[in-house]
Amino acid sequence: MNWILPEGSLLEFDGLSKPLKVLRGLGGGGQGQVFEVDVAGEHLALKWYFPSYLARDPNLPKRLGESIRATAPNSDFLWPIALLRPTPATAEAIKLSDPGCGYLMGLRPPGFVGAIEHYAGRIEISLQNVLRAGFFLADAFHDLHSKGLCYKDISLGNLFLQAETGRILICDNDNVDVDGRKLSSVLGTPGFIAPEVLMSRDRPGTNSDLFSLAVLLFRLFTRHDPLRGQMDLGIKCLDEPARRKLYGEDPLFIFDPKNKRNRPNPEEHAAALITWPIYPETLQNLFLQTFCDGMKAPKRRALTGQWKEILAKTIDHRVLCDQCGQENFPDDLATPATCWNCKSTLTQPQTLRLANGVVAASADNEIYLHHFDNLKPPDLNHPVGQVVQHPSDPSMLGLKNLTTEPWTAILSNGSKTTVEAGKTCNLAALIQLFTPMGDVITTI
Amino acid sequence: MPFPNVRLTNRPLHFIYICDCSGSMAAQGKMQALNQAIRQSLPGMVKVARDNPEARLLVRAVSFADKASWHISKPTAVEQLQWVDLQAGGITAMGEALELVATQLRSPPMEERALPPVLVLISDGQPTDDFDAGLKQLMNQMWAQKAVRLAIALGHDANMDVLQDFIGPYPQAGGQVGRSMQGVSTSARQPLQASNATALAQYIEWASTAVVGAASMPVSRTQGSASEGNIPLPDLPPTLIDPIEGIGPVVW
Numbered sequence: 001m002n003w004i005l006p007e008g009s010l011l012e013f014d015g016l017s018k019p020l021k022v023l024r025g026l027g028g029g030g031q032g033q034v035f036e037v038d039v040a041g042e043h044l045a046l047k048w049y050f051p052s053y054l055a056r057d058p059n060l061p062k063r064l065g066e067s068i069r070a071t072a073p074n075s076d077f078l079w080p081i082a083l084l085r086p087t088p089a090t091a092e093a094i095k096l097s098d099p100g101c102g103y104l105m106g107l108r109p110p111g112f113v114g115a116i117e118h119y120a121g122r123i124e125i126s127l128q129n130v131l132r133a134g135f136f137l138a139d140a141f142h143d144l145h146s147k148g149l150c151y152k153d154i155s156l157g158n159l160f161l162q163a164e165t166g167r168i169l170i171c172d173n174d175n176v177d178v179d180g181r182k183l184s185s186v187l188g189t190p191g192f193i194a195p196e197v198l199m200s201r202d203r204p205g206t207n208s209d210l211f212s213l214a215v216l217l218f219r220l221f222t223r224h225d226p227l228r229g230q231m232d233l234g235i236k237c238l239d240e241p242a243r244r245k246l247y248g249e250d251p252l253f254i255f256d257p258k259n260k261r262n263r264p265n266p267e268e269h270a271a272a273l274i275t276w277p278i279y280p281e282t283l284q285n286l287f288l289q290t291f292c293d294g295m296k297a298p299k300r301r302a303l304t305g306q307w308k309e310i311l312a313k314t315i316d317h318r319v320l321c322d323q324c325g326q327e328n329f330p331d332d333l334a335t336p337a338t339c340w341n342c343k344s345t346l347t348q349p350q351t352l353r354l355a356n357g358v359v360a361a362s363a364d365n366e367i368y369l370h371h372f373d374n375l376k377p378p379d380l381n382h383p384v385g386q387v388v389q390h391p392s393d394p395s396m397l398g399l400k401n402l403t404t405e406p407w408t409a410i411l412s413n414g415s416k417t418t419v420e421a422g423k424t425c426n427l428a429a430l431i432q433l434f435t436p437m438g439d440v441i442t443t444i
Numbered sequence: 445m446p447f448p449n450v451r452l453t454n455r456p457l458h459f460i461y462i463c464d465c466s467g468s469m470a471a472q473g474k475m476q477a478l479n480q481a482i483r484q485s486l487p488g489m490v491k492v493a494r495d496n497p498e499a500r501l502l503v504r505a506v507s508f509a510d511k512a513s514w515h516i517s518k519p520t521a522v523e524q525l526q527w528v529d530l531q532a533g534g535i536t537a538m539g540e541a542l543e544l545v546a547t548q549l550r551s552p553p554m555e556e557r558a559l560p561p562v563l564v565l566i567s568d569g570q571p572t573d574d575f576d577a578g579l580k581q582l583m584n585q586m587w588a589q590k591a592v593r594l595a596i597a598l599g600h601d602a603n604m605d606v607l608q609d610f611i612g613p614y615p616q617a618g619g620q621v622g623r624s625m626q627g628v629s630t631s632a633r634q635p636l637q638a639s640n641a642t643a644l645a646q647y648i649e650w651a652s653t654a655v656v657g658a659a660s661m662p663v664s665r666t667q668g669s670a671s672e673g674n675i676p677l678p679d680l681p682p683t684l685i686d687p688i689e690g691i692g693p694v695v696w
């Protein structure tokens with residue numbers, strides 16, 4: 001690759017007190033190139049735009065400046081930190097007729113991979129962590145929209161994941177704009193764009209973000225495109241006009257209950273047919289809401305708050321199949337259910353009842369502050385307790401105290417014991433827990 | 445338990461180099477420059493293939509001199525591709541090369557469903573056979589009509605008219621306005637003029653990465669981005685407008 005900023009060079013920019021060092025090129029696309037740079041000992045990412053791209057989006061520097069002042073909605077965004085314009089000496093070193101400009105952002109830490117790696121099936125990730133990633137994504141959009149901003153161009157290419165935790169990072173925040181304003185010329189990425197935007201009936205904004213969010217969640221959860229079913233098989237050459245028809249003129253959800261014209265084909269679209277039944281009806285309903293009624297009526301699309309609530313609940317209900325070990329997510333823990341994978345009957349799990357929710361006692365399930373308080377929105381960032389297996393007997397489950405305060409446990413023989421911070425209480429013996437946040441009652 | 449091991453739906457994307465290997469290509473190191481450019485572009489192409497799992501990128505190459513023949517006849521996954529150097533010598537059977545490609549764009553052997561093929565024609569001279577007959581046969585194929593057809597003119601003796609015919613008529617009104625700045629192309633709807641090895645390498649890299657990416661999976665769209673054609677072409681690399689000096693011969 002020909003890097004616009006020479007690797008190894010020291011470059012000065014207006015507004016930076018010291019020159020930064022270009023360490024190496026990280027990659028490039030249609031808009032520009034991204035570099036790893038050293039700014040006063042700190043390693044950051046620098047995105048540098050091609051002049052041709054800046055010419056098409058003249059308001060880009062203004063929007064970036066506003067985003068930088070507004071600061072990141074939450075820590076899951078690799079948000080712009082500073083806008084960089086070259087000094088005359090730097091402009092000289094950049095061998096372009098117009099040197100362009102760029103911005104600094106946080107560097108993606110090791111351990112995060114492009115969401116495409118999951119989509120392509122090249123990483124191992126648990127269903128729990130895929131759902132967590134979905135929650136964090138909805139949460140990030142929630143916080144962004146709460147600031148009156150919209151993203152406009154979410155796609156698999158702008159999302160990074162950590163397989164071991166489900167944590168996410170959103171990059172390419174340069175199209176973020178105040179909702180309703182027309183300062184950005186981006187329309188989005190076909191396949192993710194809402195039909196009304198693709199068909200130029202509307203401009204991108206929070207409502208079209210809700211469509212793109214649902215597409216991204218669907219693709220993460222199923223490894224399939226929500227609009228590619230039977231109608232995809234009718235397309236010989238998948239080019240721009242074909243995509244316009246599929247995603248804009250005649251968009252039809254593959255699981256639309258009222259119109260079965262676009263059902264997945266068992267051979268060509270097996271992924272969708274295998275994965276969709278994994279998810280509880282409450283979660284499926286949000287996709288139906290967005291891709292059926294919400295296809296033509298943007299105001300009916302599932303809201304970020306709904307996604308957060310249902311995804312958090314789905315994760316709370318995770319139970320493991322005794323027979324095959326697969327993760328299942330029943331809507332109702334009290335109703336008998338069968339495993340989506342091996343079809344055997346799921347053993348009814350022990351549950352943890354809290355003031356604001358019921359959590360299945362399955363290894364790695366967690367309890368959070370919002371479980372104790374119905375006024376708190378779901379927040380998966382800071383677990384206060386975790387179901388863990390006994391180190392020498394995995395069949396023995398306990399609840400680990402992840403807080404700094406001791407808890408008091410009432411055991412089945414009527415005795416009381418203290419569960420210090422960092423300690424685990426055997427769930428087989430536990431009847432009730434008193435914590436400073438509230439009570440936990442166990443039931444079978 | 446891991447996420448179920450489900451296979452992502454994908455479609456083949458056929459990428460075919462059509463390379464001039466006539467005697468003139470031996471002059472000024474053009475043949476070596478082309479071999480180098482293609483070989484150097486392969487890692488980038490592998491990365492694009494990885495980033496676009498909905499496309500199954502398959503590469504082939506035709507060479508033409510006294511006659512046309514398959515240099516790589518089997519559609520080869522780019523990870524497995526090993527570029528064997530092309531050798532220059534002979535006249536310029538460009539028409540026959542297009543006929544050869546036409547036979548492979550018929551269905552079958554073309555799959556029933558695919559992504560638009562990408563055809564890259566590279567030449568430094570004049571066809572010596574019936575170019576029009578070859579082009580006609582090619583363009584009778586639906587998959588050739590749907591293909592992204594790019595042409596690279598090496599040096600200043602290439603016949604720009606036949607290369608433009610291969611690409612198709614250059615859209616005059618609306619869309620991307622193509623100007624030629626200091627003899628440097630600004631739109632790939634016209635033949636790309638490579639007057640040195642650096643420019644050639646950049647065009648080959650662009651065709652095998654940015655264009656392949658655009659044909660595999662749609663890229664982010666802005667208002668006023670190129671919309672003509674059945675695949676919007678990405679911007680040409682900016683370095684070409686002001687080529688970086690110092691690599692390879694400057695003038696051929």
Ligand SMILES: Nc1ncnc2c1ncn2[C@@H]1O[C@H](COP(=O)(O)OP(=O)(O)O)[C@@H](O)[C@H]1O
Nearest residue numbers: 026027028029030031032034045106107108171
């Ligand atoms: N903050 C970052 N840290 C590390 N790598 C990044 C960062 N932002 C982008 N990249 C990488 O740089 C490359 C180009 O990024 P991007 O600007 O998104 O390209 P495009 O023009 O295709 O959108 C990608 O490979 C991406 O993974």
Ligand SMILES: [Mg+2]
Nearest residue numbers: 029157158172
């Ligand atoms: Mg990007």
Ligand SMILES: [Zn+2]
Nearest residue numbers: 321324339342
């Ligand atoms: Zn099972």
